[in-house]
Amino acid sequence: MYTLITKGALLIGLLSAGLSAFSQSTVLDQYIQSAFNNNKGLKDQSFQLSKSMLALQEAKTLFGPNVSVLGSYTKSSGGRTIDFPIGDIMNPVYASLNQLTNSHNFKNLDNVSVQLNPDNFYDAKVRASLPLINAEIYYNQKIKREQITQQQAAMNVYKRELVRDIKTAYYQYYQAAQSVAIYNNALSLINENIRINESMVRNGMRNNTALYRAQTEKEKTDADINKAINSRQNSKAYFNFLLNRSLDEDITLDSTLLNMPQQLPGKDINDREELAQYKSATNVYRLNEQLQRSYLVPKLSTFLDLGSQGMGAKFDKDTRYYLFGVNLEWNLFASHKYKYKIKQAANDVATISNAADQTAEQLRLQLYQTMNNYQTAVLNFKTAQSQLSFAERYYRDQMKVYKEGQLLYIELLDAQNQLTQARLQTAVAQAAVQTAYAGVERAQASYDITNKQ
Numbered sequence: 001m002y003t004l005i006t007k008g009a010l011l012i013g014l015l016s017a018g019l020s021a022f023s024q025s026t027v028l029d030q031y032i033q034s035a036f037n038n039n040k041g042l043k044d045q046s047f048q049l050s051k052s053m054l055a056l057q058e059a060k061t062l063f064g065p066n067v068s069v070l071g072s073y074t075k076s077s078g079g080r081t082i083d084f085p086i087g088d089i090m091n092p093v094y095a096s097l098n099q100l101t102n103s104h105n106f107k108n109l110d111n112v113s114v115q116l117n118p119d120n121f122y123d124a125k126v127r128a129s130l131p132l133i134n135a136e137i138y139y140n141q142k143i144k145r146e147q148i149t150q151q152q153a154a155m156n157v158y159k160r161e162l163v164r165d166i167k168t169a170y171y172q173y174y175q176a177a178q179s180v181a182i183y184n185n186a187l188s189l190i191n192e193n194i195r196i197n198e199s200m201v202r203n204g205m206r207n208n209t210a211l212y213r214a215q216t217e218k219e220k221t222d223a224d225i226n227k228a229i230n231s232r233q234n235s236k237a238y239f240n241f242l243l244n245r246s247l248d249e250d251i252t253l254d255s256t257l258l259n260m261p262q263q264l265p266g267k268d269i270n271d272r273e274e275l276a277q278y279k280s281a282t283n284v285y286r287l288n289e290q291l292q293r294s295y296l297v298p299k300l301s302t303f304l305d306l307g308s309q310g311m312g313a314k315f316d317k318d319t320r321y322y323l324f325g326v327n328l329e330w331n332l333f334a335s336h337k338y339k340y341k342i343k344q345a346a347n348d349v350a351t352i353s354n355a356a357d358q359t360a361e362q363l364r365l366q367l368y369q370t371m372n373n374y375q376t377a378v379l380n381f382k383t384a385q386s387q388l389s390f391a392e393r394y395y396r397d398q399m400k401v402y403k404e405g406q407l408l409y410i411e412l413l414d415a416q417n418q419l420t421q422a423r424l425q426t427a428v429a430q431a432a433v434q435t436a437y438a439g440v441e442r443a444q445a446s447y448d449i450t451n452k453q
Contacts, residue, residue: 027254031243032166036449038244039162045155052151056144062137064130070307071124076117087111125307125323132301135294143287150280156273159449160442162242167438169239174253175431176232179424183225186420190218193412196403210409217413258430264371264440269363271445278356285352289345295338298330367443374436381429384422391415391422 036042087109094106131137197211237247269275303325310319331338398415401407441447 027252028167028170028257031170032163034245035162035166035243036159039242040244042155042158042162045151045158049148049151049155052144052148056141056148059137059141059144062131062134062140065128066130067126067128069124069126072122074118074121076115076119079115079117081116082114084112084114120312121309122312123307123309125305127303127305129301129303131299133297134299134301135297136291136299139287139291139294143284143291146280146283146287150277150284153273153276153280156449157277160273160445160447163447163449164438164442166239166242167441168435169235169242170251170257171431171434171438173232173235173239173251174257175427176228176235177253178427179228180225180232182420182423182427183221183228185423186416187218187221187225189416189419190214190221193409193416194218197409200405213409213413257434264374264437264444267444267446269360269367269444272363273445274359274363275356278352278359282349282352282356285345285348289342289349292338292341292345295331295334298328300329301327303327363443367440370436370439370443374433374440377429377432377436381426381433384426384429388419388422388426391419395419 088111091108094108097106098104194211194214197214201208201211233248236249236251239251240247240249305321305323307321307323308315308319309321310316395415395418398407398412402409402412
């Protein structure tokens with residue numbers, strides 16, 4: 001029996017590692033880095049960031065020249081015409097000239113009717129254009145740059161949530177694994193009790209009642225073990241899901257993880273990426289306001305056309321041409337349309353600024369609550385350690401008295417159940433400390449989320 005108690009003490013020794021110096025587990029760090037590389041949700045955030053970067057590159061190209069090939073061919077019949085009575089005008093003159101020269105050198109002319117729509121006509125050209133002054137392009141590029149910063153912050157927010165979820169899942173799995181071990185240890189104690197009771201029954205020191213009760217307790221403990229194993233499997237599956245691995249892949253348990261941190265990181269919420277998101281969003285809305293105000297800035301661009309116009313397939317020096325020009329667009333009045341656009345943009349700035357202030361207050365409240373939760377978890381763990389120590393001594397004393405035949409088995413069973421529950425409570429409290437610490441770490445944005453691989 002002393003051997004069984006010693007095994008139980010060694011089992012709980014892992015849970016009560018004490019207030020030793022805390023160092024981040026390299027095993028858990030590696031799991032987190034693996035999640036950074038493989039988690040599908042994080043990959044989606046990475047795709048969004050790449051999209052924002054490509055949008056910025058697209059915005060930059062709007063400042064450069066644009067070269068395009070333009071062409072058209074027209075085949076028409078009918079429509080409006082221009083009638084020119086050249087025959088009515090010139091034929092009398094030609095008749096007089098023929099009489100004076102006694103010849104027929106001057107032929108009669110027909111009146112001319114010219115179709116206005118071009119028939120069998122082509123126009124092909126290469127056009128190069130370049131914006132010289134365009135406020136929309138300028139502000140659009142700055143907005144795209146701010147959106148990249150905003151998306152980077154969103155990606156880091158997701159990373160920090162992922163870190164907290166991974167740590168919480170890891171501690172839950174650790175707790176579930178310890179629960180299985182604790183129930184197995186309890187089963188060993190029950191089997192030892194059954195052996196002792198069978199010996200007492202054979203020696204006439206006890207009746208079968210205690211033996212039957214011990215066997216019933218064994219069945220109950222078997223059911224508890226099954227539940228604990230199921231909880232462990234589900235915890236393992238969720239942890240592997242976060243890492244985008246096979247759901248039944250083994251998880252390495254690091255006992256140093258259960259060492260309690262001596263102190264919390266002395267940081268505020270200033271490093272929270274949510275605040276950086278709002279800062280970038282505010283800059284975007286302010287740039288949009290400036291964009292709306294820039295309607296008074298004229299748009300100036302230039303172009304050069306090199307092409308050919310002619311009938312049919314004709315192409316020679318007479319059909320070739322070039323055309324150079326400058327375009328100017330200057331909006332001076334638009335029935336107060338831009339006035340209201342500016343007011344809307346200013347309202348957007350005020351709205352996002354208010355939301356940023358509200359979020360900052362919520363983050364401060366979250367930090368305050370998580371720090372209180374951590375302090376409470378530490379106190380509960382110390383209480384659980386004390387209860388476990390008392391439960392172990394109480395069980396040893398009760399077992400000694402029971403072997404001497406001076407104690408009812410129901411009293412020994414109560415001591416045994418108290419020991420098992422104290423061990424389970426200690427495991428829960430230990431995991432709660434680490435989970436609460438992960439919550440504070442998340443609230444302060446203190447974990448290093450740099451991808452080191």
